[in-house]
Amino acid sequence: MNDKKLNGILLSICILTYNQPKEIRALLESLRSQITQEIMDEIEILVRDDSPDSETEKIVKEYSTKTPIDYFKGEKLGIDKAILFLTEKAKGKYIWWIGDDEVDKGGIERVLTTVKKFPNISFILVNFRNFNRNEAAFQFGNDRFFKDNNEVLGKAANVLGFISITILKREMALSGIEPSKKYIGSEFVNLYLIFHVLSQKGRIYFLSKPYIIDHLKEHGEDVFYRGFQVFGVNFFNIAQEFKDKFEGKSVRKMLAKNFSHIWRGALVNQARGQNVKIGFSSPIFKPICKLYWSFPEFWLALPFLIMPRFINRFFYKIYKLFFSHRKWRFGKK
Numbered sequence: 001m002n003d004k005k006l007n008g009i010l011l012s013i014c015i016l017t018y019n020q021p022k023e024i025r026a027l028l029e030s031l032r033s034q035i036t037q038e039i040m041d042e043i044e045i046l047v048r049d050d051s052p053d054s055e056t057e058k059i060v061k062e063y064s065t066k067t068p069i070d071y072f073k074g075e076k077l078g079i080d081k082a083i084l085f086l087t088e089k090a091k092g093k094y095i096w097w098i099g100d101d102e103v104d105k106g107g108i109e110r111v112l113t114t115v116k117k118f119p120n121i122s123f124i125l126v127n128f129r130n131f132n133r134n135e136a137a138f139q140f141g142n143d144r145f146f147k148d149n150n151e152v153l154g155k156a157a158n159v160l161g162f163i164s165i166t167i168l169k170r171e172m173a174l175s176g177i178e179p180s181k182k183y184i185g186s187e188f189v190n191l192y193l194i195f196h197v198l199s200q201k202g203r204i205y206f207l208s209k210p211y212i213i214d215h216l217k218e219h220g221e222d223v224f225y226r227g228f229q230v231f232g233v234n235f236f237n238i239a240q241e242f243k244d245k246f247e248g249k250s251v252r253k254m255l256a257k258n259f260s261h262i263w264r265g266a267l268v269n270q271a272r273g274q275n276v277k278i279g280f281s282s283p284i285f286k287p288i289c290k291l292y293w294s295f296p297e298f299w300l301a302l303p304f305l306i307m308p309r310f311i312n313r314f315f316y317k318i319y320k321l322f323f324s325h326r327k328w329r330f331g332k333k
Contacts, residue, residue, distance in 0.1 A: 009091050009092040010043065010094060010116070011043045011092045011095075011112060012043070012086075012092030012096065012170065013096050014046050014083075014087065014095055015027065015046065015086075015097075015098050016050075016086060016097065016098075017049055017050070017099075018050040018051055018079075019052075019053075020051075021055040021056050021059055023100035023215065024047075024056050028059065028060070029063075030103050031108070032063060034107065039108065039109065040068075044070065044092060045070065046071075046086050048072045048073075048085055049071065052076070057071070072085070078184075080188075080189035083163075083189050083193075087174065088174070090170055094170060095173060096111070096164075096167045097164065098212075100215060102131075102215075103212065104212070107211030107212070110207060110209070111124065111126075118203065121169070121204070121205050122169045122172055122204065123166070123168055123197050124166070124167035124206075124207060125138075125155075125156055125204070125206050125207070126164075126166070127165070127207055127208050127209060127211065128210050128212035128213070129212075130213075131215050138206070141208060143209075144206055145203055145204065145205055145206070146204040148204075148247075149204060150246050152204055153246060153253070153254040154250065154253065154254065157258050158258045158261035158262075163190050164214070166194055168197045169197065169202065172196070173197055175196070176192065176196030177193070180192040186237075186238070187226075191234075192241075195245070199245035228262065229284060231258070232259065232288055232291070233284075236292075239251050239255055252295075259297050259298065259301075263304070266278045266305075267304055267312055270309060271313045271316030278305050280306060285305070
């Protein structure tokens with residue numbers, strides 16, 4: 001790496017991967033066309049590969065002949081340690097963690113233009129969309145600064161831990177690495193670092209165009225329960241550490257919104273036929289009760305969580321019929 005690049009890197013694209021050769025190829029392909037000679041000295045790409053085989057390594061080496069890539073492979077670290085590893089290895093002013101998603105055309109250039117224009121930015125929230133849809137996930141205006149960190153919690157509560165949509169000032173993230181280590185194994189060390197950066201002084205920016213393309217996957221029973229643990233329990237515990245860093249009840253409101261998103265998603269998954277339990281006999285029921293019993297949203301959700309599956313499926317069919325009728329009635333596609 002030359003001195004010019006070492007001293008002038010603005011953006012470190014930090015990719016973590018595990019047994020996802022198809023996804024890593026799609027991601028690197030989406031990056032390759034965006035990295036022109038003009039911006040080559042302003043970015044770096046780092047890949048941490050936990051895969052036990054060499055398939056991903058071959059793909060990375062193939063693309064590294066076109067675009068320089070710092071590739072790291074070793075025994076499996078897991079997502080939390082991989083994030084910390086890449087954050088410490090990065091040399092850019094900003095770090096952009098990316099998982100198994102793609103970066104849409106113009107994304108890198110737009111980020112670079114933004115941090116050059118506003119060097120006091122500490123955090124960027126990047127809009128995203130699903131691979132099969134053109135509609136952006138966030139529908140709250142054009143590119144702009146957030147009023148403050150409390151607005152971020154309110155706007156992005158249920159997806160703030162989505163790795164690929166957050167860009168952080170690396171210097172600020174580094175100061176949170178040591179305390180974040182107690183959450184290794186939570187699959188949410190990145191969320192701790194996000195809260196750590198948001199709780200500090202700095203301007204927060206929103207990119208309205210969905211530059212991240214998300215590939216949603218169908219999950220089985222084990223992944224479902226782990227997701228409830230990660231997004232319901234681990235999210236709660238990490239957020240609670242920062243409740244005094246934000247104004248008023250911002251954290252509590254964020255947790256309530258996040259919980260509402262979780263239980264509604266659980267009902268839909270069950271209604272669609274996924275073989276999961278979300279009532280009294282579920283392995284996640286007691287932990288959720290313990291954390292959220294003081295939230296009005298929990299008592300609103302409780303009847304739905306404990307009702308028999310066949311009733312859930314019946315109501316879901318009624319719901320689908322109602323909304324499909326509305327779409328037909330108003331001429332919506």
